[in-house]
Amino acid sequence: MPLTSAPEKLSPFRLGDWTTQQLANVEQALTRWVACPKDAPAPAGLGDAMRYAVLDGGKRLRPLLVLAACEAVGGNPQAALRAACAVELIHAYSLVHDDMPCMDNDVLRRGKPTVHVQFGEAQALLAGDALQALAFEFLTPDDDSVDAPTQARLCRMLAQAAGFQGMAGGQAIDLASVGLPLNSVQLHEMHRLKTGALLQASVMMGASCGPALAAVRDALRDYGAAVGLAFQVVDDILDVTADSATLGKTAGKDAAQDKPTFVSLMGLDASRHYAQELLARAFTSLSVIDASHDKGRHNTDALHALADMLVNRGH
Amino acid sequence: MPLTSAPEKLSPFRLGDWTTQQLANVEQALTRWVACPKDAPAPAGLGDAMRYAVLDGGKRLRPLLVLAACEAVGGNPQAALRAACAVELIHAYSLVHDDMPCMDNDVLRRGKPTVHVQFGEAQALLAGDALQALAFEFLTPDDDSVDAPTQARLCRMLAQAAGFQGMAGGQAIDLASVGLPLNSVQLHEMHRLKTGALLQASVMMGASCGPALAAVRDALRDYGAAVGLAFQVVDDILDVTADSATLGKTAGKDAAQDKPTFVSLMGLDASRHYAQELLARAFTSLSVIDASHDKGRHNTDALHALADMLVNRGH
Numbered sequence: 001m002p003l004t005s006a007p008e009k010l011s012p013f014r015l016g017d018w019t020t021q022q023l024a025n026v027e028q029a030l031t032r033w034v035a036c037p038k039d040a041p042a043p044a045g046l047g048d049a050m051r052y053a054v055l056d057g058g059k060r061l062r063p064l065l066v067l068a069a070c071e072a073v074g075g076n077p078q079a080a081l082r083a084a085c086a087v088e089l090i091h092a093y094s095l096v097h098d099d100m101p102c103m104d105n106d107v108l109r110r111g112k113p114t115v116h117v118q119f120g121e122a123q124a125l126l127a128g129d130a131l132q133a134l135a136f137e138f139l140t141p142d143d144d145s146v147d148a149p150t151q152a153r154l155c156r157m158l159a160q161a162a163g164f165q166g167m168a169g170g171q172a173i174d175l176a177s178v179g180l181p182l183n184s185v186q187l188h189e190m191h192r193l194k195t196g197a198l199l200q201a202s203v204m205m206g207a208s209c210g211p212a213l214a215a216v217r218d219a220l221r222d223y224g225a226a227v228g229l230a231f232q233v234v235d236d237i238l239d240v241t242a243d244s245a246t247l248g249k250t251a252g253k254d255a256a257q258d259k260p261t262f263v264s265l266m267g268l269d270a271s272r273h274y275a276q277e278l279l280a281r282a283f284t285s286l287s288v289i290d291a292s293h294d295k296g297r298h299n300t301d302a303l304h305a306l307a308d309m310l311v312n313r314g315h
Numbered sequence: 316m317p318l319t320s321a322p323e324k325l326s327p328f329r330l331g332d333w334t335t336q337q338l339a340n341v342e343q344a345l346t347r348w349v350a351c352p353k354d355a356p357a358p359a360g361l362g363d364a365m366r367y368a369v370l371d372g373g374k375r376l377r378p379l380l381v382l383a384a385c386e387a388v389g390g391n392p393q394a395a396l397r398a399a400c401a402v403e404l405i406h407a408y409s410l411v412h413d414d415m416p417c418m419d420n421d422v423l424r425r426g427k428p429t430v431h432v433q434f435g436e437a438q439a440l441l442a443g444d445a446l447q448a449l450a451f452e453f454l455t456p457d458d459d460s461v462d463a464p465t466q467a468r469l470c471r472m473l474a475q476a477a478g479f480q481g482m483a484g485g486q487a488i489d490l491a492s493v494g495l496p497l498n499s500v501q502l503h504e505m506h507r508l509k510t511g512a513l514l515q516a517s518v519m520m521g522a523s524c525g526p527a528l529a530a531v532r533d534a535l536r537d538y539g540a541a542v543g544l545a546f547q548v549v550d551d552i553l554d555v556t557a558d559s560a561t562l563g564k565t566a567g568k569d570a571a572q573d574k575p576t577f578v579s580l581m582g583l584d585a586s587r588h589y590a591q592e593l594l595a596r597a598f599t600s601l602s603v604i605d606a607s608h609d610k611g612r613h614n615t616d617a618l619h620a621l622a623d624m625l626v627n628r629g630h
Contacts, residue, residue, distance in 0.1 A: 126412075129409075129477075130479040132448065134479065136470050151466075155467070159449070163445050164362060172441050
């Protein structure tokens, strides 16, 4: 049983309804926008590889965090939908490249053959590259649906979270640390960058789609950090407790590759306890927002429920 | 002897002076900004791979086109310098990925071992990914040196030029066309995307750093298209006429890999003639700008001289 769970007022059904509606918008936008405009679709199979990497799969945690954070500040939903899709494109490209033979050499992802298995290594490399570029195209529509300062700010946040001070930097640490006995500080730093940066950026980009007090922004930053770290701790737990069919990817591969994880560092029970501690920390951050002066504008229900779902998930 | 050359008023010396000064700014900016901020340098060797890919090499044609186009419209030099560096980062990342074993499998670039030879394939993949993200970070400084509409517009233009409707799309066509007898239309389309899109975007991004009449923008678009195509025609010529030491990369590899080129399609002499025709077309576009009503604000000297240098280069 989890030590912590979402406040009583949120029934799982309610999160389910919210998620269903948000995901319908996200899937529709991704289906319409990913590499298939009528005037100039992606050539030579590239569009197929890009869509294969993005559509019909994935938990869409990052888009949901963007949309929930936007809701918490009463932001521009059109900006948030674009930001939600953009972070998912960055996530999808990172998986395509991460699965390649020169990286993790994985053949199964979201229950399907990985992109390089399906389309070849060269096309997988290009598809990943094109998905990253497309993320920034999503953020900069040539109309007035998203104001220019928001467009520029979202690009800045996403670029930082994806680049050498974020995801790519974390992957470099990961690469260099296989077989090495990382200590707790080093393991935290790796995950803060590798997965935490983009999860935290999802929250902050959503928050950036609307006005918010500095205290609210700070609280959302803390929430994003806690949730980002908790996600990885849970991932490490599931890697040893769930099977490949449930995960939709190869289970047990961290141990097989002798990669340092929270479970290998602190053990399974302590890891589970740590995940719940982080969830409690996320809830504490949200309580700052709920108690803020302009709380009438803030609805943190979805952020609460997402954190709970993310930590207590089975896959 | 070239059929066309720059107008008499431009001496080679003058272009040399201009280039020296512009390149000093570009190199300084790249050296300072690529993955080595004092507070958080890129971890685990990633920064070394990124800097290796970008610094100490390259003709910097794209940055020079950005800066020359900005000069032609009297634009914001700080915006142009950031745009110049950003297009070079995109170019550099594309070379890193293009050289990898699953793509061209090349071991020599700019007279040095390629990034994957020097740092390993996984680090090369990450360095390319991080360089693309960094390009968008360059375009979105968190200060008032570049106004938000310009930041957003530059991101949009760069993302489109780099993505599936630009460079990545062209590379996918390239990949699919090895050993196939492309016709002239198909070869043009491949190069319009693969190298033309980023070269044209360099010109248009530079032009976008300042105000310009629609006619001037259109003329610069035509100039960029002509110069972008001419660049590739000359590249194909040099691939069969120059040696590896002069090129700083493996010569003759297109023919060895049975890749369609302008030379294989139309022959060497006709290719040379075509390059000069395209140069004349670029000059004609510039004459529209020179004749425009507000020509006092426009200085197309550098654009003239760059087109000439680009077509009549020996490497």
